[in-house]
Amino acid sequence: MTDFDLLGIGNALVDVVVQADDAFLAEHNLDKGGMMLVDPERSDFLYTKMGPATESSGGSCGNTMAGFASLGGRGAYIGKVRNDEFGKVFRHDLDAIGVIFATPSAEDGPSTGRCLVMVTPDAQRTMCTTLGAATSLTVADIDADQVQASAAVYMEGYLFDPPEAKAAFVRAAEIAHAADRKVSITLSDSFCVDRHRAAFAHLVDSHIDILFANEDEIVSLYEAGSFDEALQAVRGRCEIACLTRSEKGSVIVAGDEVYEVPAAPVGKVVDTTGAGDLFAAGFLYGYTQGRDPATCGAIGGIAAAEVIAHYGARPAVSLSSLL
């Protein structure tokens, strides 16, 4: 028996969510659907140009952990905020849903990281992130006892952007495997894969049990000519690869088996922010409960369907009530 089903490690961010149109993205040279890293000056400039916004806790892995707890899983989180108002908001929102977040806040240095999330009328989100305090996550923030006490560790590929966090990531994976725990990662974003392709490919071969990637990300990782080619490339490199395909559902590659899981029904898609994060939450909840891969994929689909039907990247209802 472990203390936690899942320990997440990620960039702790507050989302600043705004409605925007394609003209706004074009005017400011923003790649639609992607996540761009920007410096604080650029972030402030874009913010002054944006319409009225709503703030809520985000961060890819933070969203996953909120979803995991909403499903009933026992979760913990490692990430770095500043002791400012947004840092307190981030901490509150994990505490409030029952995720243990013990990493101390930074007492000085940059403010809590933020992500400007521009949602276009087609429900796609385009993101500009200033990492802020998240860049101060280091190996020292990895609590070995907590890693050993967790059935699985989950990390976001975005962690490879702040250099110190990458080292923390690898250290956590080593501790986990030494304790016979599982290690999982999401590739996060195809631009992120472009930035760190060789490191990611090496990591998957050496440290990862469960890989999450969408179609663009897995194709980019192996520089494949098609989704099927990418699927063949990842086969055998980790215990399970979860390949998500938006409205086409997901493909779960587990050893010699390939499971095609249809997407869960959803009414109007309002904001796709958090879809991948919540799929991972659902899959890992099923996995840590001992469910088979197809069932895990179905739970992932249900969690993703809930979050894309409203603004914001965390569940608006108790996900356990949807199962």
Place this chain on the structure above:
Amino acid sequence: MTDFDLLGIGNALVDVVVQADDAFLAEHNLDKGGMMLVDPERSDFLYTKMGPATESSGGSCGNTMAGFASLGGRGAYIGKVRNDEFGKVFRHDLDAIGVIFATPSAEDGPSTGRCLVMVTPDAQRTMCTTLGAATSLTVADIDADQVQASAAVYMEGYLFDPPEAKAAFVRAAEIAHAADRKVSITLSDSFCVDRHRAAFAHLVDSHIDILFANEDEIVSLYEAGSFDEALQAVRGRCEIACLTRSEKGSVIVAGDEVYEVPAAPVGKVVDTTGAGDLFAAGFLYGYTQGRDPATCGAIGGIAAAEVIAHYGARPAVSLSSLL
């Protein structure tokens, strides 16, 4: 020709919006549907007990001004935030919708005021406000030029809670009337009327051209036995009294005339926060455009119907597109 159609003066607050159930309200002795003033310690305590939340700019009058601008009106706002993260959010959201907000931020003292908004499954909101920096609004913050340059001034009754703001309020009314401008107020909340009944009654008689009140508030103001009795009590005391009655629409008392305006259709009512604020926005938009009282009431109803169909107290779509 004036520079502004409407100048709003209010308590500048950021809303912390959370879903809650009746048991939570009962456990913490919160009066459902009301607004309670709490000290920072009580606010922090309740926050730690609340579920995950979403932050957005609020404040009754701030909401009204956002709605007024969304309808196409030229608005300005006077209120006090601190120069902290929430203060910057509040300022951004008014700037972004085109409301001129020139009041300088407080450089020290309490942080930007916040309102914990607990929304129950029946769509009612129960609010706990810590005024914070809003208590530092004084007569010195009233820009006489701006008041004289505005066709009408609108103030929230909640301004009577911080004592200095009440003086600012009266000063603004005097400047406005000396320049032949209109002065309007909302009674804000029946608990607020209880706190300031005599002062409000005197104010209506001496300074107010257009009064906004819901059924509970107008009944409380005149300690009337019924809505009809309250309606008779207010008649003749100001140019126009707008009495809102939720799903029953509104009753507009203008001189000898009484207009009954049906509520605008709304699908599922999600969160009634901002309903009164947006009614005032719509009514005053019509009024400053020279429309007749019944049309003004209808515009108010349309604006209110939009805001209660989603979480949050400011419009999610351009209100001018709904007219």
